[in-house]
Amino acid sequence: MSDALALAVDLGGTKVESALVDAEGTVVSGSRFREPTGPELSSDELASAVRSAILASLTTLGDPGRLIGVGIGSAGPITESLGLVSPLNLPAWRDYPLKALAEETVPGVPATLRMDGLCIALAEHWVGAAQGYANVMGMIVSTGIGGGLILHGNTVSGPTGNAGHIGHVEVAGFDDPCKCGGIGCVEAIASGPNTARWARAQGWTGETGEDLATSYRNGDEIAIAAVERSGRAIGQAIASATALVDLEVVAIGGGFSQVSPDLFDHIRAAIARRAEFGFVTKVTVVPSGLSSDGPLVGAAALVHRAETVS
Structure with missing residues (x-):
């Protein structure tokens, strides 16, 4: 669909961001939200931050039929096949099921998880x-x-x-x-x-x-x-x-x-x-050929550029 949207999530050591991104690699205005993370947060607090950012972006969606997938870029290491993350700078999360958390927060929409660095490569390859x-x-x-x-x-x-x-x-x-x-x-x-x-x-x-x-x-x-x-x-x-x-x-x-x-x-x-x-x-x-939107664009590429994702 030319009007299809991906929900992009970028998890790092200091913040988690979420936004809607269109099929041209553009972050939809007003859909970008951020919550703090950090090594002092508990597992539940990190999960709450991720949910809050995602739900805030979803409030700007409008037609839910336009949302075709969730792309998640996470600081590593990760276990891709199981959807688990263990970010080095977030010690409360070791083998945490981030993919499942996203799919529970956005029911009925498939999620794809990759390391954040790979998402950056995708973004630069796509529009950077x-x-x-x-x-x-x-x-x-x-x-x-x-x-x-x-x-x-x-x-x-x-x-x-x-x-x-x-x-x-x-x-x-x-x-x-x-x-x-x-x-x-x-x-x-x-x-x-x-x-x-x-x-x-x-x-x-x-x-x-x-x-x-x-x-x-x-x-x-x-x-x-x-x-x-x-x-x-x-x-x-x-x-x-x-x-x-x-x-x-x-x-x-x-x-x-x-x-x-x-x-x-x-x-x-x-x-x-x-x-x-x-x-x-x-x-x-x-x-980088991208603005600060790059990590989110890369996470969205997991959905919009799925043919390049091995």
């Missing part, structure tokens, strides 16, 4: 910076770092649903401990909160990624070093991923990806060090 490419990685650089893969035009999620989880690829030359148990994971180094944490350890007096961006613009030497360090780690991870699966383009969104345009220069410089491997250095790294 990766249009026209068949081998794509989408990345989120924000509170955490996530990723997802499209290879030969189709999503790749693996047997559990966690393929493309680049935030937990370890990069050489770093020893930052990660909540997953690894050492030197790119999320532990280059996410917004962890970049700010490293800067504070060097004597910087700010608190947040937004503060760091301000300090960077003002020429603060520690902030400049922190952004360079994060860009180098992200670039090393992308170079390794490209060596593994021969990517053409990587589109990066998320709040901390906007800390400075220089972040992308540092990412590209780290990739360029693989000078003898043209199939690695060919990869194009670009900012």
Whole structure:
């Protein structure tokens, strides 16, 4: 149906959002709602937040016959086949049945659950910076770092649903401990909160990624070093991923990806060090072609672009 709508849900470590998205990848005006999440919330409180966001979006639906599916993008890890989520930054939810919760909240409408990074890849491939490419990685650089893969035009999620989880690829030359148990994971180094944490350890007096961006613009030497360090780690991870699966383009969104345009220069410089491997250095790294609607557009693509979802 040309007027069909998907209900998109994006669950992350600080918020859950819900919106209606049309078949062109546009978020329907007035349908977007947000509820806070966070590591301090209980399981019931997280479930209530998800329900509240979904129900608020549904109040704007009008004709219920237009709703053809629910698409859910969740921070990982997930268990795709069972519809379970265990977001690293939401400890109250381990193997939580998020897909079932959505289907109970929107009875009679099928739900599809995938990792949020894969949804970002879908969004970029559909209406963003990766249009026209068949081998794509989408990345989120924000509170955490996530990723997802499209290879030969189709999503790749693996047997559990966690393929493309680049935030937990370890990069050489770093020893930052990660909540997953690894050492030197790119999320532990280059996410917004962890970049700010490293800067504070060097004597910087700010608190947040937004503060760091301000300090960077003002020429603060520690902030400049922190952004360079994060860009180098992200670039090393992308170079390794490209060596593994021969990517053409990587589109990066998320709040901390906007800390400075220089972040992308540092990412590209780290990739360029693989000078003898043209199939690695060919990869194009670009900012997201989407607004902050990207995660919701990607969740909706699970419904509207179901033919590309493996």
